[in-house]
Amino acid sequence: MKGALAVFAKELIDALRDRRTLLTVLLSSVLMGPLVLVLLSGLIASLETRAERRVMVASGLEHAPDLRNYIERQGYTLEEAPADYEALLRASRLGEPVVVVPDDFAAQRDRGDAPRITVVSDSSNRQAEAGTSRVLRVLDGYNRERGALTLALRGVPPALLAGVDVQEVDLASVRSRATQFTSMLPFFVLMAVLYGALHAALDTTTGERERGSLEPLLTNPVAPTALVLGKWGAVAAVAMLIALLSVCSFLPAQMLIQSETLRSMFTFGAREALAFLAVLLPLAAALSALLMAVAIRCKTFKEAQANNTVVILAVSLLPLVALFNQSGDKPWFMWVPALAQYTLMNRVLRAETLSAMDVGVPALVSVLLAVACLAFVAQRLRGAAVR
Amino acid sequence: MIRVEHLHKSFSMPRSWRSRDTRAVVAVDDVSFHARNGQITGLLGPNGAGKTTTLRMVAGLMTPERGEIRVDEVDARREPRRALARLGVLSDARGLYPRLSARENIVYYAVLQGMAREQAHERVDALAQALDMRGLLERRTDGFSQGERMKTALARALVHDPANLILDEPTNGLDVLSTRALRETLLHLCSPQGGAKCIVMSSHVMQEVEKLCDEVVIVSHGRTVAHGTVAQLCERGGEPDFEEAFVKLAFAQELAAQGAAA
Numbered sequence: 001m002k003g004a005l006a007v008f009a010k011e012l013i014d015a016l017r018d019r020r021t022l023l024t025v026l027l028s029s030v031l032m033g034p035l036v037l038v039l040l041s042g043l044i045a046s047l048e049t050r051a052e053r054r055v056m057v058a059s060g061l062e063h064a065p066d067l068r069n070y071i072e073r074q075g076y077t078l079e080e081a082p083a084d085y086e087a088l089l090r091a092s093r094l095g096e097p098v099v100v101v102p103d104d105f106a107a108q109r110d111r112g113d114a115p116r117i118t119v120v121s122d123s124s125n126r127q128a129e130a131g132t133s134r135v136l137r138v139l140d141g142y143n144r145e146r147g148a149l150t151l152a153l154r155g156v157p158p159a160l161l162a163g164v165d166v167q168e169v170d171l172a173s174v175r176s177r178a179t180q181f182t183s184m185l186p187f188f189v190l191m192a193v194l195y196g197a198l199h200a201a202l203d204t205t206t207g208e209r210e211r212g213s214l215e216p217l218l219t220n221p222v223a224p225t226a227l228v229l230g231k232w233g234a235v236a237a238v239a240m241l242i243a244l245l246s247v248c249s250f251l252p253a254q255m256l257i258q259s260e261t262l263r264s265m266f267t268f269g270a271r272e273a274l275a276f277l278a279v280l281l282p283l284a285a286a287l288s289a290l291l292m293a294v295a296i297r298c299k300t301f302k303e304a305q306a307n308n309t310v311v312i313l314a315v316s317l318l319p320l321v322a323l324f325n326q327s328g329d330k331p332w333f334m335w336v337p338a339l340a341q342y343t344l345m346n347r348v349l350r351a352e353t354l355s356a357m358d359v360g361v362p363a364l365v366s367v368l369l370a371v372a373c374l375a376f377v378a379q380r381l382r383g384a385a386v387r
Numbered sequence: 388m389i390r391v392e393h394l395h396k397s398f399s400m401p402r403s404w405r406s407r408d409t410r411a412v413v414a415v416d417d418v419s420f421h422a423r424n425g426q427i428t429g430l431l432g433p434n435g436a437g438k439t440t441t442l443r444m445v446a447g448l449m450t451p452e453r454g455e456i457r458v459d460e461v462d463a464r465r466e467p468r469r470a471l472a473r474l475g476v477l478s479d480a481r482g483l484y485p486r487l488s489a490r491e492n493i494v495y496y497a498v499l500q501g502m503a504r505e506q507a508h509e510r511v512d513a514l515a516q517a518l519d520m521r522g523l524l525e526r527r528t529d530g531f532s533q534g535e536r537m538k539t540a541l542a543r544a545l546v547h548d549p550a551n552l553i554l555d556e557p558t559n560g561l562d563v564l565s566t567r568a569l570r571e572t573l574l575h576l577c578s579p580q581g582g583a584k585c586i587v588m589s590s591h592v593m594q595e596v597e598k599l600c601d602e603v604v605i606v607s608h609g610r611t612v613a614h615g616t617v618a619q620l621c622e623r624g625g626e627p628d629f630e631e632a633f634v635k636l637a638f639a640q641e642l643a644a645q646g647a648a649a
Contacts, residue, residue: 006498010487017486213482216543219446220499221468386448 003222007230008237015200015238025199029192030246033185034253037266040182041257056135057081057094060101067101067117070142089120095127097135182266186345187319189246189276190338193284194291194315196242197235198308201291204231205377205384206304214385228378232289232370239284247276267351275348278359283341286366287315289373296380318342334361337369388585389422389445389551394454396440414440415451416609422602424550425583427573429590429600433637437609438589439479442555445587446476458551472500475549477557481540483528489539490524493546500547507546514542518572534565541572552576554588558595570599577601593630607637 016022054074059081061068071078081098088094100118102108108115117139121132148158208214217227250268257263291308298304319342322333329347334340340362344354395416399409415437422428430438444451445458447467456463456470463470483492490511497507515521520538523531528539537557544552554573558566573588575581590596596603597617604614613620613636617629624632635642 002501003499006495010484010491010495013491014484014486208482211482211485212480213484215448215478215480216476216482216496216540217499218448219471219474219476219478220496221471221501222499223468382448386443 001226003220004226004230004233007222007227008233011200011204011231011234012237015203015234018199018203021199025192025196025242026245029188029195030242030249032192033188033246034249034256036188037182037185037250037253038256041263053077055079055096056099056138057085057096058099058101059085060103060105061099063103063105064101064115064117067142070145071138074138074141076138086120089122089125089128092122092125092127095125095131097121097128097132099135099139182349183323183346185250185349186276186342187316189243189280189345190283190315190319190342192246193239193243193280194287194312197239197284197288197291198312200235200238201288202295202301202304202308204235205292205295206298206301209299209384210301214381218382218385224378224381225374228292228374228381232285232292232374232377235288235292236285239288240281243280243284244277247273247280266349268349272348275354276345279341279344279348279354279362282363282366283337286337286369286373287311289370289377293373293376296377296384314338322346334358335365337362337365340365388424388457388459389420389428389553389587390455390457391421391441391445392419392455394418394441394444394451394456396437396444396449396451413609415444418454418606418609418611420587420604420611420614422551422585422587424585425577425579426601427577427586427588427599428602428604429588429596430604430606431590431593431596431600431633431637432606434591436606436637438591438606439555441606442476442553442587442589443478446474446478446553447471448478472547473550475544475547475552477540477544477552477554479555479559481536483531483536483539483543485529486527488525488527489520489531489535489542492528492539493543496543497546502547510546510548511542514545517575518542519568533560534562534568537561537565537569541569545576548582549584550582551585552587554586556590557588558590558592566595570595573599593633597629605633605636608640612636612639 054076055078056071056076057079058071061078061080068078079096081100082088082094085094085098089098098120100120102115102117105115119132119135119139121128123129151160152158208217218224251273254263254266254268257266290311294307294311295304298307315338318336318339321336321339322329322343329343333343344358344362347354347358395413397411397413400412401407401409418437418441420428420430430441432438440449443449445456445463447463447470450464458470458473461470461473483489484495487495490508493511493514494504494507497510498504502510511524512521515524518538518541520535520542523535523539528536531539537560541557557569557573561569573586576584577586588599601616602614603617603620605612605620613623615623620636621627621629621632624635626632626635
């Protein structure tokens, strides 16, 4: 035990002295989450101002004065479409769909035909696409008003037109609506933990071997298990430190959020931070052991890095299972490392309370994974030193 | 005192990169020697003779298939950690931790050997005095020269004041001055003032073994082929020159084959 403590202290000092690596990890992974949050809030804020601006772009509206009148009555400002609006829409340089009124609008109407109004947009142009449904709703309203007026002139009560009265009720709470935007944040936290552990895990295993210091280390009268426990303790401590920093970085990041709506929807306080940590810390310990187990098999640092890419890929792809699964969270998610933590962190963001079972099952899986990996490293340590 | 009897070790190697079946390569066939306290025992042999593998087995880095290793009457196979506590090992790989200072490198091993920290620091100061490396202690080992690395690694191996010292090719990569300094240190360590330690070193350099070793064990093709003082070995080889005697003793098979062919 004394040996394990000595190894732990030495490896921790060694890892913390590696300033350049540590700084890169801190900058790239810890700041990533808050940065995305701030960018996201900027995006939402710009969408909100666009919605508030109530602008509609149209071409040939002079042929349909009553449509112009209707749109203006809805509080929209009309703008004449530029001549090359199709090219601009394709190039995403025009952010609004264009309403095109044909030249013979009045003539068609007089003949009793329904004139065709075209709404031109490009579904790969996100901004314009976001405005399309708004434009369609306005045009639909115009249609209904025209119909109702025509029928009213012939003595038909307008209520007959509405067979049913439709009302929309959105069940999503304010915070669960926010998770549409914030569901990627847990992903960044997971990545931060993984990258934080990666370098330390490689340095204490393959790095030690490549440096030629593993062989002399093993000539000390310390059991391999004690050496591995000390090394793992240090790697896990670094990973947990990164987890702590990246979770805490969301607390000040909230202040920077521009969008009022997002700010009211995204609450990340001490309670959320603690829940995140309860979920993350066991995983950080398990991932550290896993990275070490993969690295101990490798002859060089480079090879270990390449092999651990598989672990990183798995951890980054597993959350996609939850994303692609349309039928909601499944009970088996809790038994898959990384996926379980991703699901749980999103539940925290949706302001759902986690039961002891929710936290316990993934923690148990993490403990089992860590024990298996550490036993493997201890068994391979001596062989790795002299080969 | 280190006593090694009939050590045997083979490795399994894949036959080719494709197939999974392996063939056994015998690294150490039958090596025996007896290293006494207050003496320097040299394992002399050509490259690939099995010297490093033998020393690794003594240092507990590999398990022999057959044979016996005793360090001060402790059975190294049965109680490897008790044996390691009595051994100082300077292995072929002398890796230091580049982000730690020389002092931290040495104290780390002292604590792993079970020493208290204060005691370890005192011991480091004493060793630095003896090895003439006081100026190095507080520097990070990152930019150390081969000689400086060697001193740090030797101090690390000696930190728990072991009665037995194993050195694998200690002069590899050292310049003349560093080699001379090392030689003096080793001679001091095996003298009564230096603690009359039992020192075992491997080498393939004739002059060094000739100058340093009280007892020479010639290892060839994984076997002990001869042992004795330099004078005894010259006598056995029937040559006044040690190098000639060594070639005769170590390459007896090859010489016989050549003779038969001629």
